[in-house]
Amino acid sequence: MPEEQPEFTHVFELAKSGRAKCRGCGKNIAKDVLRFGESYENPYGDGAATLWFHPLCAAHKRPEPYLVALDYDDCPLDDATKTQHRQIAEFGIAHRRLPRLDGASLAPTARARCRSCKEMIPKESWRLSLVFFAEARFEPSGYIHAKCASEYFETADILDRACHFSELSDEEKKSLSEALQETQSS
Ligand SMILES: [Zn+2]
Ligand SMILES: [Zn+2]
Structure with a gap:
């Protein structure tokens, strides 16, 4: 991720531990598995907090930020997976509920x-x-x-x-x- 991008709010990375739970499905994200993070400014101060997801769970439940992240140059997903996830996310935006x-x-x-x-x-x-x-x-x-x-x-x-x-x-x-x-x- 380039350093001159202070407003970056989404990231793909390999899970550093197996302890974070996916906010989409509630299950643990296994260590070394690719995960999607959505960061936001903590309204009570103390910097940013990150919500972690399995990428496919984020495509379903957080389609707007996920679509933005799919377009990052360094998105590590292969093209077939990107296409599949993009369809799921776009369907979720077209049907807003x-x-x-x-x-x-x-x-x-x-x-x-x-x-x-x-x-x-x-x-x-x-x-x-x-x-x-x-x-x-x-x-x-x-x-x-x-x-x-x-x-x-x-x-x-x-x-x-x-x-x-x-x-x-x-x-x-x-x-x-x-x-x-x-x-x-x-
Ligand atoms: Zn999940
Ligand atoms: Zn009914």
Whole structure:
């Protein structure tokens, strides 16, 4: 990184330890694995703080800064990976709520209200969890029905994205995919 770039706020580097957690998926980033850092001025002083991500998680959840970093001359990703990540990030910018998607799960209770249609989400039906990024952190911000995905995100093409942030079996993926398709037909 050139020294005459004091406002630089993003970096790719190999993880120096395996202790930092990815802000996108919540898992540890293994030592020596490429990670993406988004730095910001600490509002309480004491210089900059950095949020670390797996590059693919940043493409999903922080598309604007990530796209800027992809264009750096020294971005270490190969061209095929850059193209893939660019598509994911651009899709997230075109559908501005999409970076909020934090995964899919079966509702353990019937106590959550859908943020899109305001109806309750039935127990054991698919729900999509949301996070909201503000002031350099992600805050949990509720759930929507799987069938409300296209209304809320303005696209129902979210299966891969939901699966990236949830560990689902093939059977669960199929069931989620069917729940998402209810949208398009209704
Ligand atoms: Zn991650
Ligand atoms: Zn709903």
